[in-house]
Amino acid sequence: MLLNDSDLQAIWLTARLAGIVTLILLLVGTPIAWWLARTKTWWKGPVGAVVALPLVLPPSVLGFYLLLAMGPNGPVGQLTTAMGIGLFPFTFWGLVIASVFYSLPFMVQPLQTAFEAIGDRPLEVAATLRASPLDTFFTVAVPLALPGFLTAGILTFAHTVGEFGVVLMIGGNIPGVTRVVSVQIYDHVEAMEYMATHRLSAVMLVFSFLVLLALYAWRPKPRKGA
Amino acid sequence: MAGIQARFKLDWPGFSLDVDLDLPARGVTALFGHSGSGKTTLLRCIAGLERAPLGRLTVNGETWQDDEPKGKRGGHWLPTHKRPLGYVFQEASLFPHLTVLGNLRYGLQRTSGAARVSLEQAIELLGIGLLLDRKPDQLSGGERQRAAIARALALSPSLLLMDEPLAALDLKRKQEILPYLERLHAELDMPVLYVSHSPDEVARLADHIVVLDGGRAVAAGPLKDTLARLDLPIHLGEDAGVVLDAVVAEHDLQWHLARVTFPGGSLWVRDSGHALGQAVRVRILARDVSIALQRITHTSIQNCLSAVIDEIADDHHPALALVRLKVGHLPVLARLTRRSAVGLGLSPGLPVWVQIKAVALVG
Numbered sequence A: 001m002l003l004n005d006s007d008l009q010a011i012w013l014t015a016r017l018a019g020i021v022t023l024i025l026l027l028v029g030t031p032i033a034w035w036l037a038r039t040k041t042w043w044k045g046p047v048g049a050v051v052a053l054p055l056v057l058p059p060s061v062l063g064f065y066l067l068l069a070m071g072p073n074g075p076v077g078q079l080t081t082a083m084g085i086g087l088f089p090f091t092f093w094g095l096v097i098a099s100v101f102y103s104l105p106f107m108v109q110p111l112q113t114a115f116e117a118i119g120d121r122p123l124e125v126a127a128t129l130r131a132s133p134l135d136t137f138f139t140v141a142v143p144l145a146l147p148g149f150l151t152a153g154i155l156t157f158a159h160t161v162g163e164f165g166v167v168l169m170i171g172g173n174i175p176g177v178t179r180v181v182s183v184q185i186y187d188h189v190e191a192m193e194y195m196a197t198h199r200l201s202a203v204m205l206v207f208s209f210l211v212l213l214a215l216y217a218w219r220p221k222p223r224k225g226a
Numbered sequence B: 001m002a003g004i005q006a007r008f009k010l011d012w013p014g015f016s017l018d019v020d021l022d023l024p025a026r027g028v029t030a031l032f033g034h035s036g037s038g039k040t041t042l043l044r045c046i047a048g049l050e051r052a053p054l055g056r057l058t059v060n061g062e063t064w065q066d067d068e069p070k071g072k073r074g075g076h077w078l079p080t081h082k083r084p085l086g087y088v089f090q091e092a093s094l095f096p097h098l099t100v101l102g103n104l105r106y107g108l109q110r111t112s113g114a115a116r117v118s119l120e121q122a123i124e125l126l127g128i129g130l131l132l133d134r135k136p137d138q139l140s141g142g143e144r145q146r147a148a149i150a151r152a153l154a155l156s157p158s159l160l161l162m163d164e165p166l167a168a169l170d171l172k173r174k175q176e177i178l179p180y181l182e183r184l185h186a187e188l189d190m191p192v193l194y195v196s197h198s199p200d201e202v203a204r205l206a207d208h209i210v211v212l213d214g215g216r217a218v219a220a221g222p223l224k225d226t227l228a229r230l231d232l233p234i235h236l237g238e239d240a241g242v243v244l245d246a247v248v249a250e251h252d253l254q255w256h257l258a259r260v261t262f263p264g265g266s267l268w269v270r271d272s273g274h275a276l277g278q279a280v281r282v283r284i285l286a287r288d289v290s291i292a293l294q295r296i297t298h299t300s301i302q303n304c305l306s307a308v309i310d311e312i313a314d315d316h317h318p319a320l321a322l323v324r325l326k327v328g329h330l331p332v333l334a335r336l337t338r339r340s341a342v343g344l345g346l347s348p349g350l351p352v353w354v355q356i357k358a359v360a361l362v363g
Helices: A005-038 A044-056 A059-070 A075-082 A092-118 A121-128 A133-144 A146-161 A165-170 A181-190 A194-217 B039-047 B100-108 B119-126 B141-153 B171-187 B199-205 B223-227 B233-239 B338-343
Strands: B004-012 B015-023 B028-032 B054-059 B062-067 B085-088 B159-163 B192-196 B208-213 B216-222 B241-252 B257-262 B265-270 B279-285 B289-292 B303-314 B320-327 B330-337 B351-356
Touching (some): A005 A092, A044 A092, A121 B085, A146 A194, A181 A194, B004 B039, B039 B159, B039 B192, B100 B141, B119 B141, B199 B233, B199 B241, B199 B279, B241 B265, B241 B330, B257 B279
Parallel strands (some): B028 B192
Antiparallel strands (some): B054 B062, B241 B257, B303 B351
16 A cells, blocks of 8 residues: 555545535635626725635735634634634634635636626526526526536635645644645655655645646537627 | 507716607517617617616506606616516527527526417427527527527517617528518517617518617607608618508519509519519618609609609708609608709699609518
């Protein structure tokens, strides 16, 4: 066996984290992207900038603020303690919440682009065919933006797999709970286990390549305007 | 109350619309004007795709919009998807992710109530029976537009709105679709608002016309009366002319001609295969009509009718005059140079002969 048990545990944890984050972001990011694509208010700029922040912010900065907010003295932390949920930092779900923020732009931006590319016309057509706005969203906008959903989902999943700084700040390094692949690799290097580092890094390299290959090769052909 | 009462006022940068119209609830009403005249905006206001700040719209007694100008907020507004209308956009707008049949069914599944037009009837009327399983990107431009028209018809709308449905097509495709639109007109009793900047389409299809210019309605009324107005041809330019209803009375098989009669005379036209007794629409452009004081016999022109001068007016160029004549009771327009008009001593009441160089059967 190439990988030891703790490597496999880290891979499974990473996959679970990325899967859950992608699902949550599909639900949270889609309405945000739709709103950003359709709104004409001045709010669009500030909201768009906040969504894009994780693209430029060092992950440690994002992690630091989230840690403050979710910690025992932070507003979120006090709320969760009062509700009897306990504190999120250094738990799997704390990692999930942090990753949702961290990967938000990777879901919202491709979706927003896809929604904007649809234009007004198909939505107007649907209205003249008696479809309510919600009906139009699910029967016209979503099918037409399907390639965008695929791109956004793959990017979000892959980006969550690759995160490191936020994980260290929020999750620490607890085997089976918060020790994801990127942290596991860091551990291997710290312990000077270079062979183990090689194996796990190779897995990540192949995974990343395959994701990008899927993204570029299987992208549905753009439909001719009809 | 039958009919469509539409009052809209809106101001956009560089464009304003200000109309107060009472349109018939039957037949085809053409909204005619140059680009930028506001005809598409008017149609979109009626469809509810735009909301004019001041707008009142009643269709067959049902209020679709009732918004007062500033002050009172929240008037009455029926969103587009609740209005019983059909809309055909300028460019074919089929959903690319659905087949032709899927597109037709999309609206049908969302309509309730008695269908005056069945899906089969819409498919048959537009001749798209063989295209139902295709995706829109496998269709030609003309086929796509026919499918889009069928999709709107299948809703059995109480009002069909068409925004230059032929404008994006080349001449050949236009000729392919026009007969279907004429059938629609003849076979369905559905009021249609038809936006167009093509006098030819209007002459073929419309019963009523609203002429728009700069966001204002400059003329409105039955097509034949309105086209014969002398103040209007300014807007029609080279296309000024009248439309007459006639009946095919005789075929000349040797020369491939047909004689069509109307109250007040008859005309020879090219035989386009219409049956004897069939009602046809004839268009006579003012520029094809000349006036003589005596009957001229040795001429290549086949159609020569007795007429009386009704009115003479200035045309769009100072060299030209526009003359309205009565052939029987029907008005015909002639475009002459003012020099000829003065030289011949034309004046209202004078009996003359008109020579008509070209007559077009327009359906």
